[in-house]
Amino acid sequence: MGSGVSSGKLGQAVARSVGGLPRQFWWLWIGTLVNRLGAFVATFLALYLTVERGYSASYAGLVGALYGLGGVVSSIGAGVLTDRIGRRPTLLVAQVSTAVSVASLSLVTHPVAIAAVAGLVGMATNASRPAVQAMMADIVRPEDRVRAFSLNYWAINLGFAVSSTSAGFIAQYSYHLLFFGEAAMVLATALITFWKLSESRPQSAAPEPGLRPSGGEADISMWKVLRDTRFMVVVALNLLLATLIQQAFVSLPIAMGQQGLTSTDFGTVIAVNGVLIVLLQLPLTRFIEHRDPAKLLIVSALLTGYGFGLNAFAGGSAAFYAVAVVVWTLGEMINSPTQMGLVVRLSPTHGRGRYQGMYTLSWSVANLGAPLLGGIVIDRFGSTALWAASAAVGTLAALGYALLLRTMRNDAAEELAAGRPQPMSPAPDREPTG
Known part of the structure; x- marks a missing residue:
């Protein structure tokens, strides 16, 4: 009887995770x-x-x-x-x-x-x-x-x-x-x-509920994307967090090696990241998908920054490094789908490609610059300084998300008070019923 109930609950959980998508x-x-x-x-x-x-x-x-x-x-x-x-x-x-x-x-x-x-x-x-x-x-x-x-x-x-x-x-x-x-x-x-x-690709310029109107495809240029202050703040904040995450693949093995740990130790530690994502991403998403994205993004930035900051206290312990990986991986898992939802809602319908391209650029720049930046900091100041700076960067990103999303809420309130619908509320998107 117990196994039947468990199987039923598992089936319901799977259905909630994958059901209803086209x-x-x-x-x-x-x-x-x-x-x-x-x-x-x-x-x-x-x-x-x-x-x-x-x-x-x-x-x-x-x-x-x-x-x-x-x-x-x-x-x-x-x-x-x-x-x-x-x-x-x-x-x-x-x-x-x-x-x-x-x-x-x-x-x-x-x-x-x-x-x-x-x-x-x-x-x-x-x-x-x-x-x-x-x-x-x-x-x-x-x-x-x-x-x-x-x-x-x-x-x-x-x-x-x-x-x-x-x-x-x-x-x-x-x-x-x-x-x-x-x-x-x-x-x-x-x-x-x-x-x-x-x-x-949408053929009509009419915006869908909850999204910014495009004003027509001809109006969407890369210059307009660059002048979109709120969106570019999101790009900049993602660049900060992406730069932190990339340290896991260059600076982390260097720091572990300097403390006498082997490549096998690093492989085992970094494998925790992939295992957690494969095992926990779907149930975690069920938990976060209808919660306030402002709080989620702030928490994700703090988890990412302080997760890397914990490396300063590892003292050559592979197990402690693994614990740090757990912390920043949770931040990564919360941030990725939540921020992608925010990027879509900030993107005019007919400019999604350009907006997604600019967002992707932040990851590409991080991939290019993070190894160089991490190496310079370790060579000049040591790995402990890098991990302390990582915690500071995570805190800065959290403050950035808090200020950005508070501004969006204030703008939404002003629009509603003026009788104009504001599509940029940071609450979870909803389509009208009926």
Whole structure:
């Protein structure tokens, strides 16, 4: 009897997590999962260059920087294309370009050619993100968006966990198999896009409930995005938190190594991040999806900043580092779907591609700058200073979210008092009933 009740509750929980979303969302979700399952090259590019090709660590770092720079460039370009030619064409161009450039990277041998193609790979790989996020916002109802973004985030991390593990075994046999394997998986994603996804770009300029009106597609330019103060504050705050999260993959292993911990210790500690996201992201989303996003964003910033700040007290204990990972991972899991919902609500309907491109740019800049920044701080002041600064940055981001969302509430109250509807309330989105 008890097992039957437990099974029933589990079934209800699953239904609440995945039910009610449109079929096109699930094809988009499957495409994301397949793509991430084959995301081998970015993880093992440095090893490929130094172990397989015999290049220096500095050259591998240069190639990695060019890969990141390609992502920075494509964030804006892909956002513009997403609005101009549509979500589906942008996705197809990005996916086919990724497959071709990844396969080419395994064939070129000249160092200049490798560096150039790596930049193209970074550009093509990142180009699909604004289109995916804009399409998701187009096809999912406002009240389901936090859940949808959370499911997509979960698929990204599940795919990354599997691909990182399997890539290590594949690389033992052939690095070329890694490159062509990723190319094949991306082509499979392109086929899903071609056969199962239809264009979702809104044809009417009429805004949906709870969102900012666009004023027509012709009015949405990158200059208008840059002048959108509230949105650019969100981008800046995300840049702060993204810079913190990227320290986990460069500064954290350096600090652990300086304290005598091994690469195995680091692998075990950082695995906690992926395991928590895979196990807890969906139930956590059920808990947060209809709660006040202002409080959630403030809490997420504090958890992220203080989670990294805890590293200052680890004292060479892998177990303590693992506890710190738990804290900042909880912040990451709360922030990602909540902030994506805020980004969509701040984005004019016909400017979603450009707005998503600018938001994606904050991640690309963090990927490019965080390793350099963390290395400089550790070299000059030590890892303890870096972790203390991380706590300060988390506090600053929390204050930024509090001020931003209080301003949005005040603006909403003034609009309502003047008899004008204000779509920018930070309360959870709701569509009218009836």
